[in-house]
Amino acid sequence: MxxxxxxxxxxxxxxxxxxxxxxxxxxxxxxxxxxxxxxxxxxxxxxxxxxxxxxxxxxxxxxxxxxxxxxxxxxxxxxxxxxxxxxxxxxxxxxxxxxxxxxxxxxxxxxxxxxxxxxxxxxxxxxxxxxxxxxxxxxxxxxxxxxxxxxxxxxxxxxxxxxxxxxxxxxxxxxxxxxxxxxxxxxxxxxxxxxxxxxxxxxxxxxxxxxxxxxxxxxxxxxxxxxxxxGHFESEKKVKRNLKQLFKQMPYDYALVKYDRLNWDRFRTYSVIAKMNDFNYIISEKDAYFYYLMNKDKIYESMRHPNILNDDHILIITNGDVRFKWQETIRTKLYKEGKGNRLLKTKDISNLNKKFLLYLTRLPIKLIEKLNKKFKGVFISSYLDPYTEEYVDDNHSISRKLMQLGIPSYQIHASGxxxxxxxxxxxxxxxxxxxxxxxxxxxxxxxxxxxxxxxxxxxxxxxxxxxxx
Ligand SMILES: [Zn+2]
Incomplete structure (x- = not known):
């Protein structure tokens, strides 16, 4: 039939x-x-x-x-x-x-x-x-x-x-x-x-x-x-609570933070934690542009925060001269708002006088090696589901590198x-x-x-x- x-x-x-x-x-x-x-x-x-x-x-x-x-x-x-x-x-x-x-x-x-x-x-x-x-x-x-x-x-x-x-x-x-x-x-x-x-x-x-x-x-x-x-009992609230706990007595100068760019919840959580603990939150120029586009549309209330142009605890690593239109857009917007000082060069990271969170969609080992040796850091992997759809990097090779550098790692995440x-x-x-x-x-x-x-x-x-x- x-x-x-x-x-x-x-x-x-x-x-x-x-x-x-x-x-x-x-x-x-x-x-x-x-x-x-x-x-x-x-x-x-x-x-x-x-x-x-x-x-x-x-x-x-x-x-x-x-x-x-x-x-x-x-x-x-x-x-x-x-x-x-x-x-x-x-x-x-x-x-x-x-x-x-x-x-x-x-x-x-x-x-x-x-x-x-x-x-x-x-x-x-x-x-x-x-x-x-x-x-x-x-x-x-x-x-x-x-x-x-x-x-x-x-x-x-x-x-x-x-x-x-x-x-x-x-x-x-x-x-x-x-x-x-x-x-x-x-x-x-x-x-x-x-x-x-x-x-x-x-x-x-x-x-x-x-x-x-x-x-x-x-x-x-x-x-x-x-x-x-x-199953696990987990939630974004719990992620925030765990991060608060870690940051309360944070002996480290910086935290390398890893999650997927498309994970808006996580971006917001980290931004709040950074602000609350007087940390700078350093993101790449691409991430800044991505979130700037999200802010611009803000169809959902959750799209308003963090705000790339207004939130001064967010610093942006720029990569050399402007080569693409999107780079020009994000840099011009910041300069126009009088926020040009929030654009950093990689070498500036070592001279920051504040603790910082460095958000990475990929782990640029070279950048981490270049960080001032007097800084002590921690790595926080915050993939929503390390074993599921947005999993990109090979966690093991990252762990190996972090071991060599003496950077302990935490996994704090909540499932989607x-x-x-x-x-x-x-x-x-x-x-x-x-x-x-x-x-x-x-x-x-x-x-x-x-x-x-x-x-x-x-x-x-x-x-x-x-x-x-
Ligand atoms: Zn999905």
């Missing part, structure tokens, strides 16, 4: 991140991808820092991009993307849309390669963060969002694609502008959670999502399960993902007919978890169509 709806999982199964789910509704005649990410962990296994893929084909071969041959499409990608420039002469694609849940790279990065005729639906601020990421990251084949046909939504909107209705709703995650979706397919209502948590500072957003879901009878729940089998007890409550509350686990290394755990319930667990396999009726 022909099915009404087919789901094909092209990534994010048996792994954390790299979500790319093809939903085909044959009654409404719609084909769309929900999320279009790249698994960052396996990407980093194949490419060194600043080493880039040569082609779409190469990424398909490595299993990092959905294979058109497997899903029966042509023109999903613009091959011209190899030349980076947007080429409007792409033939039209058979895909109707791509919808992005949130601006983490393991959910959106593959957009770099898509045929520009495909409309991309994203939250208003989701798009802004992606575009700020684009502007602040080295242009390459894998960072090319030029010419994308964006269609923006907010919570409260209903998205119509042909006859298909999608209801987006905000959720709390480690990055603002994260959404879950209720999709009213011809085979019943389908919920896609994206990445979410119930324990974060904006948990009311996730509860809104639950409330919205409860208005519907859910047939299929496609649920993230990063932490299905392992729902904890086991909250996840179990969520599933029981939603009470779907079928549950499909994604974004987890332990999909089979859901089977044992729900063994005695009425909920059927379906473990997806890559490229194997799941038929819904």
């Amino acid at each position: 022909e099915s009404k709806v087919d789901l094909t999982f092209c990534g994010g199964i048996n792994e954390v991140g790299g979500n790319a789910l093809l939903l085909e509704d044959h009654i409404h005649n719609v084909k769309l991808f929900i999320d279009f990410g790249i698994n960052i962990k396996s990407y980093n296994n194949h490419y060194e820092y600043l080493q880039f893929p040569k082609s779409v084909e190469e990424l398909i071969r490595l299993g990092l991009l959905p294979d058109e041959a497997e899903i029966g499409f042509l023109n999903l990608y613009q091959r011209e993307s190899v030349k980076i420039k947007y080429n409007p002469s792409n033939a039209s694609s058979k895909l109707d849309a791509i919808i992005i849940s949130h601006p983490h790279r393991d959910h959106f990065l593959a957009l770099s390669f898509i045929n520009r005729n495909i409309p991309v639906y994203a939250g208003e601020f989701t798009q802004k963060i992606i575009s700020a990421y684009y502007k602040c990251t080295k242009r390459s084949i894998i960072n090319n969002f030029e010419g994308i046909k964006w269609k923006l939504f907010r919570t409260g909107d209903i998205i119509h694609i042909n006859g298909l209705e999608i209801i987006p709703c905000h959720v709390d995650h480690s990055i603002p502008a994260s959404y879950g979706f209720i999709i009213k397919t011809s085979a019943g209502n389908c919920v896609y959670t994206g990445d979410f948590r119930m324990h974060g500072p904006l948990s009311w957003m996730s509860y809104d999502f639950v409330k919205k879901i409860k208005e519907y009878k859910v047939n299929t729940l496609i649920c993230e399960g990063t932490h299905v089998n392992q 993902h729902i904890m086991p007890h909250d996840l179990y409550k969520f599933i029981i509350n939603v009470n779907p007919t079928t549950l499909i686990p994604i974004h987890t290394e332990y999909p089979h755990f859901f089977e044992s978890l729900l063994e005695n319930s009425e909920i059927k667990v379906l473990i997806p396999e890559k490229y194997r169509k799941i038929q819904l009726n």
Whole structure:
């Protein structure tokens, strides 16, 4: 029998991140991808820092991009993307849309390669963060969002694609502008959670999502399960509390701080801690520009602080002469405000007469070696989830270097993902007919978890169509 709806999982199964789910509704005649990410962990296994893929084909071969041959499409990608420039002469694609849940790279990065005729639906601020990421990251084949046909939504909107209705709703995650979706397919209502948590500072957003879901009878729940089998009691508040404790009797002159640039919560927490303890907070020019772009839009209240132009405890390391437009923008803005003294050269760090936090997206060993030897430091790794989607560096080699330099390290973080007890409550509350686990290394755990319930667990396999009726 022909099915009404087919789901094909092209990534994010048996792994954390790299979500790319093809939903085909044959009654409404719609084909769309929900999320279009790249698994960052396996990407980093194949490419060194600043080493880039040569082609779409190469990424398909490595299993990092959905294979058109497997899903029966042509023109999903613009091959011209190899030349980076947007080429409007792409033939039209058979895909109707791509919808992005949130601006983490393991959910959106593959957009770099898509045929520009495909409309991309994203939250208003989701798009802004992606575009700020684009502007602040080295242009390459894998960072090319030029010419994308964006269609923006907010919570409260209903998205119509042909006859298909999608209801987006905000959720709390480690990055603002994260959404879950209720999709009213011809085979019943389908919920896609994206990445979410119930324990974060904006948990009311996730509860809104639950409330919205409860208005519907859910047939299929496609649920993230990063932490299905392992929990920690942690929160951004606890991160702040732990940092306060460490800083209260801080014998060190500086702290090297590491977290992901896209983690706004963490940036705010560190900025507050620095200010409270009379530390300077040193960030790179790129970070300053990224956060300046966020400040400028400040759609969310949380986007106002810290404020790159006004917060004088934030110092910015500049890198030589102005070579790019973004450098000019951030430097000019600061000079205009009479804050030119907040721009530092690397060598100035050793002459600071104040304790400082040095924030690093990557660990430039050379810079640390150059720091004044009389300074004593500590390293604080604050990845949201060291083992999940935004994990970039090899922690071990960093630890080795820090050992040589006599810098002790701490790990203080909070997860962006729902904890086991909250996840179990969520599933029981939603009470779907079928549950499909994604974004987890332990999909089979859901089977044992729900063994005695009425909920059927379906473990997806890559490229194997799941038929819904
Ligand atoms: Zn995420």
